[in-house]
Amino acid sequence: MADSVPPAPQLSWPARLRFASGDFACNLYWQSSSLLLFFYYTDVLHLAPQVAGLIAMLGSVWDGMADLLTGMWVERGRGSYARTVGLGAVPLGLAFPLLYLAPPFHGALFLGALLVAQFVFRSLYALVNIPYAAWSVRISSDSRDRAAIAGLRMVFGTVAVVVVSLATERISLAVSGSLTSTKGLLSAAAVFSLVATPVLLHVARGTPARAGSPRRDRPHASLRDGLRTLAANYAFVTLCAAMMCVAVATTMMTRSVLYYFTYIVHDESAGTTALALMGVAGGLTVPLWMVVRHRIGSRALWLGAVALATVASIAFALSDDGAAWRADLFLVTMQAALAAFSFVFWAMLPDTVEYGEYHGGVRVEALSFGVAAFLQKVSIGAATAITGFAYAAIGYAPQVPQTPHVLTGIRWIMVAAPIIGCILSARAMASNPLRRDTHRRIVATLAQRTDATPPA
Template sequence: MQSSPVSAPPPQATPGPSLPRIALFASGDFACNLYWQSLSFFLLFFYTDALRLSPAVAGLVLLLGSVWDGVADLLVGIQAERSRRDYRWFLSMGAIPLGLGFVLLYVAPPLDGALLVAAVLALHLLFRALYAFVNIPYSAMTARITGDSGQRALISGLRMLFGTAAALVVALGTERIAAASPGGLAGTRGYLTAALLFGAVGAALLLVVGRGSPAAPGPGRPPLAIGAAMRVLARNRAFVTLNLAMAGIGMAATALTRSVLYWFHYVVGDAGGGPAALAMMGFAGALFVPMWMAVGTRTGMRGLWFAATAVGAIAVAVFAAAGGNDAWTAQVFLVVMQAALVGFNLVFWAMLPDTVEYGEHRAGGRVEALGFGVSALTQKVALGLAAALMGIVYQAVGYRPEVAQTPETIAGIRWVMLLVPALCFAASALVMRANPLRRGAHAAIVADLAQRPQDREGYREG
């Protein structure tokens, strides 16, 4: 079989998009995070305290949802990689179904026992599949609309600003809507009302983004066969190490953010303090994004990862040593931890598109949406494992909703919120040391790709 060229024209061959169109594209993260932050902040608590599922069962639902989400991400990545459609098509087609799927996530089925668990799981899997259909092509657009690493870092920073704004809206909005509804955070009506509002806003915004973002057409060449594309990714050390490091951070973030409601409700004794703390984390995150972007211009994105590791490690050590159970100490700790998490996320989303050119340079083939799908699979499995671990630990230490917790349960909640993030931060830093995308490396790769003959041969298809 004749070989076919697999490398697209160098990304710098076309002018980058204007700042207004970049901002419009980045605003899609506000819509995605209305859904994702609600799932991260409230869904476990909704399952245990509103639907009264046991912690172990709730954690298992989240684990199965994350694994299925990862599989769906991979399948969508394969389809988008091989499709001739502009990635914006996926946003336009999936926006309304995704909004409806999010609303169904917070429906309380009038069932009991195994039937209730089955219904909750089915609705959870439906939402995850719809989210993958929209989010994977949206994320992969960054690798097509610009090939400049500086502009990609700007896009990542703007996306994070929109994402943290959504986190603030979700944390404050859900708490206020729940407070005005029967049962408060332990009832079901407030969650559903919030979901209806966020679902409508998210769907409308994604439709606008799908129609108005910079074009992200296909590269104009036959896609690699799946086996060849997977080999390109496996040989891409920048891609592999970045994703393994981020998997550790995802586990840390899950253990931290999903502990907040339990910590304030049962340790601090302030049920309303948890949503307020989550909102403060979102607000602080928006402030830290510009700071980290400025630091990244000096250290490079890889260096920024180690700076964020240091911030997180110091925060855990100080909070553990302080040993306080008051709201103020916990809030300061969470804000500093949010600063670290913002740094990690900025690095990840800025560097992930750069791994596309690294793989093309080293392995001879360009892999875009499939790489984002594999990346999402890795992250979702990590998130699911962390959620399942939380459920197992909470079950083991005797957690029961809406009762005073024993000292053993309080200790379990505390160490999930501290020990898991500390270990994951350390592991991620060790992995990131092996990442080759040091400062200036991507620009050199793009320049070298631009000088290569356009008729060079790459992987054979098949």
């Protein structure tokens, strides 16, 4: 009977690299909007922090809704993931620079135009990113293969962090003579679009069709059954809960980096250098985390990363004296931990599909990624809004010398959030039922069920 089970699709290393390169393209968009847009709102467009936070929150909530709706559409439409990614690549590239376009309006119209730009970009990003992420479920049913692909995607994603961090201000300076101007940041966004669009088209057209074609061996779940299956999927629920805690912690920390270096270190360019160092640290540690995961498992790696992040945050809180090197060391260590979190999340999320199918009898692919992305984006949006209101509460005002009270507040916002978020994520991950070799046994059982089921 076992011989009748078709082997899991396997990709060659060139094909794996081609597919994973899509994360470089997606992260050119994602990292720019995550690392720079809030600062652009407050210090270039001179929006009040709470207003910038609300706009970012509404954009993230819309992003999450778009992720969810895209997951529903792809799950029910039975369309090719590759085709969807290819169709959305060009419109996404055209929409991204709109985020950095200063609307020629005032008052409510100005804020409304910023929101429209957010909604357009985030809708198209969801159209591309959700099918691309869900595609990883079909590449292989082997957890080790998925972890390898997740690791490659992480490497490409961290390369994008470095590119965005180092290139943005340099492009802006070359175009406008200023490190952070509307014209300069708009030009940088256009360059990122010109790079990302052909990469996504190459991924859509170059990845073997077998890896991106819809599954026909199992019926697609209805929306109600799919959502019910996800709600009962304890592996999915606890993984997403852990991710949400880390997303809030990461967002509040990274949103504060440029403010810390601008007003505490008094070196704005050192802030983008720190972001680049974080990207390098993430890329360099991913291969290490891949080896560690192979030896101790995903859950243990997550809990170890929690310990690393918590110790680093406490040490920095006790020793911070405004020195750039000390902040760089703290941020690099934190990024190493965050790379572990991201790697484990993307390695485990495809495995929760089979876990849910095993326990609930219903296979949910794209909807799983849509719901997970929705929860992630809502968490990021909420954290951005909290950050904005926190900065308003401590009395922050852009482009002026800050009082000691404000500087202390910036420090604590950057440090306290990782400690709290990481500890809460450990509680969720400790409850996750996907232990070592659990997924392998589930896949084998599902294959036996398929063999035992008579053809219709």
